[in-house]
Amino acid sequence: MVEAEARGRVPIAVFASGTGTNLQRLMDVEQEDQAWPAQIRLVVSDKPDCLAVARAQRAGIRVFARQPRDYPDKAAFERDVLEVLRECGIAWIILAGYMRIIGPTLLEAYPNRILNIHPSLLPAFPGRHAVRDALAAGVRETGVTVHLVDEGIDTGPILAQTRVPVDPGMTEEALLERIHRVEHELYPQVIRALLTGRLSEKRREWD
Numbered sequence: 001m002v003e004a005e006a007r008g009r010v011p012i013a014v015f016a017s018g019t020g021t022n023l024q025r026l027m028d029v030e031q032e033d034q035a036w037p038a039q040i041r042l043v044v045s046d047k048p049d050c051l052a053v054a055r056a057q058r059a060g061i062r063v064f065a066r067q068p069r070d071y072p073d074k075a076a077f078e079r080d081v082l083e084v085l086r087e088c089g090i091a092w093i094i095l096a097g098y099m100r101i102i103g104p105t106l107l108e109a110y111p112n113r114i115l116n117i118h119p120s121l122l123p124a125f126p127g128r129h130a131v132r133d134a135l136a137a138g139v140r141e142t143g144v145t146v147h148l149v150d151e152g153i154d155t156g157p158i159l160a161q162t163r164v165p166v167d168p169g170m171t172e173e174a175l176l177e178r179i180h181r182v183e184h185e186l187y188p189q190v191i192r193a194l195l196t197g198r199l200s201e202k203r204r205e206w207d
C-alpha cells in the first residue's frame, strides 16, 4: 500500500478518553517529521472534559466530543461519529486510550482499519486495568501491544509488541510511566510502517 505517497498524508482520526499523551505524541511527530505519513484531521472523545480534548483544541484540530449517554444507544452515538469521520475523509481510526468498545457501526465502516494500543502483552491482561492486573499477578515482565480492532475486548490481530520489565515492588504509577515511554515510541513506528506498506519488514524488529 502506498497511500501516503499517492495522496499526501493519510487522514486519520484519533479516539481518546483520557490524558492523551499518545495523542500528543502523534501530534508532535506530525509537526516535526516531514516524512510522517498521517494527518490527524479529527479527535473523537466520549469525555468532553478530558485532557485529550483540550490538547486537540489547543492544536486547532477538529474535535467531536459527546457523551454516549446523551444518545438512545451505542449505534446512534456511532452513527453520529461516522458522519463526522466521513465528512473529514478519515481513512484510519487510531484508538489512543479510548475507553469504550467499538460497536458494529464503526467496525463495519472501517474493517481492519481501526488500530489500538494496549498496555500489556496481549492476550495477557486485556481490559481496563491491564497495568494494575499485571502487578497483582506478580509478573516480571509486561509490555505494550498494537493490534487491529475487532468486536472483542483487546482481541484483534496483533501487529507489534514490545516487552517492558517489571521491577520488584514497583508502583503502578512507575510501571505506567515506563509503559508510556514505550508506547510513545512504538505507536508512531507501527502507524508509519502500516501507512507506508512496510509493516511486514518492520515486524521482525518488534518481536
Ligand code: GRF
Residues within 6 Å of the ligand: 016, 017, 018, 019, 020, 021, 022, 023, 052, 096, 097, 098, 117, 118, 119, 180, 183
Ligand atoms: C495507554 O496506556 C494505552 O495503552 C491505553 O490507554 C492509555 C492511554 O494513555 N489504551 P494516554 O491517554 O495516551 O496518556
